[in-house]
Amino acid sequence: MKKIGILFGVENCFxxxxxxxxxxxxxxxxxxxxxxxxxxxxxxxxxxxxxIDRISHAVPFYRAFLKHAALNGTAVLNxxxxxxxxxKAFNYAxxxxxxxxxxxxxxxxxxxxxxxxxSRTMRNLQFPLDWDxxxxxxxxxxFLKPIDGGGWRDVxxxxxxxxxxxxxxQSRDACMIYQKAVRFTxxxxxxxxxxxxxxxxxxxxxxxxxxRYLQTxxxxxxxxxxxxxxDARKLCRALGYxxxxxxxxxxxxxxxxxxxxxxxxxxELSAIGQESFDWFVREVADLAIAKAxxxxxxxxxxxxxxxxxxxxxxxxxxxxxxxxxxxGKGTSGKAKTSR
Numbered sequence: 324m325k326k327i328g329i330l331f332g333v334e335n336c337f338x339x340x341x342x343x344x345x346x347x348x349x350x351x352x353x354x355x356x357x358x359x360x361x362x363x364x365x366x367x368x369x370x371x372x373x374x375i376d377r378i379s380h381a382v383p384f385y386r387a388f389l390k391h392a393a394l395n396g397t398a399v400l401n402x403x404x405x406x407x408x409x410x411k412a413f414n415y416a417x418x419x420x421x422x423x424x425x426x427x428x429x430x431x432x433x434x435x436x437x438x439x440x441x442s443r444t445m446r447n448l449q450f451p452l453d454w455d456x457x458x459x460x461x462x463x464x465x466f467l468k469p470i471d472g473g474g475w476r477d478v479x480x481x482x483x484x485x486x487x488x489x490x491x492x493q494s495r496d497a498c499m500i501y502q503k504a505v506r507f508t509x510x511x512x513x514x515x516x517x518x519x520x521x522x523x524x525x526x527x528x529x530x531x532x533x534x535r536y537l538q539t540x541x542x543x544x545x546x547x548x549x550x551x552x553x554d555a556r557k558l559c560r561a562l563g564y565x566x567x568x569x570x571x572x573x574x575x576x577x578x579x580x581x582x583x584x585x586x587x588x589x590x591e592l593s594a595i596g597q598e599s600f601d602w603f604v605r606e607v608a609d610l611a612i613a614k615a616x617x618x619x620x621x622x623x624x625x626x627x628x629x630x631x632x633x634x635x636x637x638x639x640x641x642x643x644x645x646x647x648x649x650x651g652k653g654t655s656g657k658a659k660t661s662r
Contacts, residue, residue, distance in 0.1 A: 327611045328358035328371040330385060332378035337590035337604065341375070345608045353615055363388050369397045372615040375566075375607065376401060377587045380473070393629060394622075398614040400565045400607075401586040404629040409562065410470045412500050414584050417561055423554045424579045426503040427461045430470065435496040458484065461503045467491060470498040473585070475532075480504065505579045507572035511543070512536070513551060514588065514599070515559045515567045516606040517613075521552045524599055526570065538596050551578050558583050563630060565610060 327345060331338040338357065345355035358374060369392040376399055379385035389403040412430045419425045432448055467479040467490045477497060479490035491499070512526040525540030555569040558580065568588040571578035592600045622628040 325353050325372040325615050326370060327353065327355040327615055328374045329355065330358040330374055330376050330378055330389070332381060334377065334591060336592040336600070338377065340592075340600070340604050341607060341611075344604050345612065348608070348612070350612055350616075353612065355611070360388055363391055365391065366395075369395050371397050373398045373400065373611050375611055376403065376406075379403060380406065380587060396619055398617075400611065400614070401567070402563050402565075402630065404626075405563045406586050409584055409586075411468065411472065411582075411584050412470050414558075414562070415500070415502075415580075418558055418580050418583070421557050421561055423558060424577050426505055426579050426581070428500055428502040429457055429461055431457075431467075431491070431499045431501055433496050433498055434491055434494045437496050454484075457501065461501055463487070464504045466502050466504060467494065467499050468502070469494075470500055475528075505572040505574045505581065507574050507579075509541075509543075509547075509573040511551060511571045511573070511578075513555045513569045513571070514603055514606075515555045515564070515569060516603070517565055517610045518556060518560045520606050521555050522599060522602050522606075523548055523551060524595065528570075533594055536595050536599070547573065547576065547578060554578065554580060555583075566607065 329338045329341055342355045342357065345353070358371065371392065374389060374392060374397055376385075376389055379389050386403055386407060389397075389399050390407075393399045393403060412428070415425050415428050432445075432452065436442075436445065463484060464482050465480075465487075467481060467487070469477050472478065477494065479486075479493070481487040481490050487501075510526050510528060512524050514520075514522040514524070523543060525537040525543075526535050527537060528535060551569075551571050554571070558569055559565075559567050562583075564586050566586060566588060567583060568585040569583040570581045572581050573579075588603075589595060590600065590603055595603070
C-alpha cells in the first residue's frame with residue numbers, strides 16, 4: 324500500500340479535507356494520512372511515496388526529515404532543497420530574466436550587523452551607502468520587506484525618505500529589499516498547482532487579512548487573465564514549485580509580479596471561499612495521486628538531481644524517452660536542465 328502523507332502545522336481545514344478527498348476516490352493501492360514521524364534513522368526507507376509539505380519552512384527538523392525522505396525516494400511537494408535555497412530577491416531577478424514584469428527593486432545591506440559579525444566582517448561593503456542612487460532607481464514610494472519574509476511579516480510601505488529610514492531602522496539585522504510601489508487598480512492572487520493548473524482569485528492586500536480574498540470578484544479581462552496565467556506558469560516552472568501562489572498588481576494594464584515565494588499557500592476555507600478551496604483540494608489531490616502512481620525516481624547522487632526531475636538514471640520513462648528521440652549515432656544524450 325502506497326501512502327500519501329500530509330505534513331502540516333496549525334491549519335485545520337485543508338489537511339483533513341485533502342486526506343478525505345484522496346481516500347474517497349478509492350484508488351487501488353493508495354492511502355492518504357497525516358504524516359507521523361519520530362527521530363529519523365539515516366538510510367531507513369521512508370513509509371511515504373508522496374509527502375505534501377505545509378510547515379517545514381517553520382520547523383528545521385521537518386525540513387531535514389523531508390530532505391532525507393527525498394533522498395530515499397519520496398516525492399516531496401514542494402521540493403525541500405529548492406525551497407531551502409530560495410529568497411525573494413532571487414525570485415525577482417529570475418522573473419525579470421524570464422520577461423515577467425517586476426517593479427524596480429534593490430537588495431539592501433543589513434541595518435544592524437548579523438549575529439557574530441563585526442565591522443571587519445563587512446569591510447567589503449560600501450560605507451556610507453549611496454542612498455541617492457537607491458532612490459533614483461526605485462523612487463521614494465515603495466515597500467521594504469525581508470528577503471526571506473512571508474505573511475506580510477516586517478513589510479513597510481514608505482512614502483518619502485523620512486518614512487523609509489524610520490522603517491529601515493526597525494529592520495534590525497534582517498536583509499531587506501526595497502521595491503517600487505505599484506499604483507494598482509486591480510490585484511490578483513493566483514493558485515498554481517503542478518506548474519500547469521492556475522486559478523485566478525481577486526485579492527485586495529489593503530484589507531484586513533481575513534477579508535483580502537474577494538468572494539464576489541469583478542470580471543477579469545480575458546487578455547489580462549491569459550497573461551497572468553502564462554506568467555504564473557512560467558515562474559513556477561522556473562522555480563520548480565508544484566504548489567505556489569503568484570500575486571499580480573495591475574497598473575496601466577500591466578501585471579507586475581509582486582510575490583511568488585508562497586510554497587505553502589493560504590488554504591483556509593473561511594478566507595479563500597468554498598469554490599477556491601474545493602479547487603485547491605481537488606488539484607493537489609490529482610497531483611499527489613499522479614506522483615504516487617508514477618515510476619520511482621532513481622537519482623544521480625549529485626546536487627542537481629534534487630532540483631531537476633530530468634536528472635534520473637536507469638530505465639525510467641524519462642530516461643527511455645531521451646534515448647528514443649535521440650538524433651542517432653553521436654548524440655550525447657544529455658538531459659536538459661532548468662537552471
